Amino acid sequence: MSMTSLAAADPAFLDDVTPLSAACAHGDAPALFAELDRRMHRSLGHLLCTVNQLDAGALRLHRLYSSNPEAYPPGGSKAKAGTDWGRHVLLEQRVFVGEGEAAIAQSFDDHAAIVALGLRSVINVPVVLAGDCLGTVNFLMADARVTDAKIEAARWAALLALPGFVLAARARVH
Template structure:
């Protein structure tokens, strides 16, 4: 890249994530990861949650729509199929269509009102432990394998921010 050329959107996204990590700013990293993933996923909502394994709860750290889903909100996932799948078994969850969203999410009405019809939830895992999730909700009723791969990459990009949250 020459001094006169501009970085591609993908490179600009990577640079924004790198700058956030260089500044030790997890919130800026989450924002940059959301923007970077949006170029591929065209999602309408991104949330990032920290997982408290002892309480089997997730706490929202980041939301691209803080009015509908404010940071600080939490959800109890004890005894839920979603909690077992994503948090305990550490597997990506893909929900396609309104029926899947209604089946797995208590807040399905709010999700429907936002016009969201599919979801990809990515567990952020290190050393066999789930630290949290990166979640993308889309208005389209189905997602592709490429969408799932892009969401998984976003989850990997979020790992340093989750690790930093546990440091004194």
């Protein structure tokens, strides 16, 4: 799906770039992620969006953003060293699509919590800059199946989330 196709599927997607550019200008990574979550919801219909920053040395993800902070609060973390998912997404930098409860159970330690929220599929997209995985953008949906169009839309969201990862890294340094 091209950006033009995404805009055709959801004409409002490209409307008013002001919230995205303002979040970048003000160094507000959570606002950028929240705006991407809101815009992508119209295309994906997801029930949960999370954004995780990678500690590459420990192969550990730290949650920067969650659309459901009660269930998945920002600041939470997950170890991914030695997991098939970690190898696939973080090391090989490939999109992971999990369809159905069995795929979720096979890939995530917190699968019971995911399923309890009514989530039956997931798209995890690595955010990569100059060959380095910075983290992931994740969309979880109620439908057990994921279309190719939704995967491409999620890939666009991860690309548009890139400034938020740069902002989060800068905030850590200061």
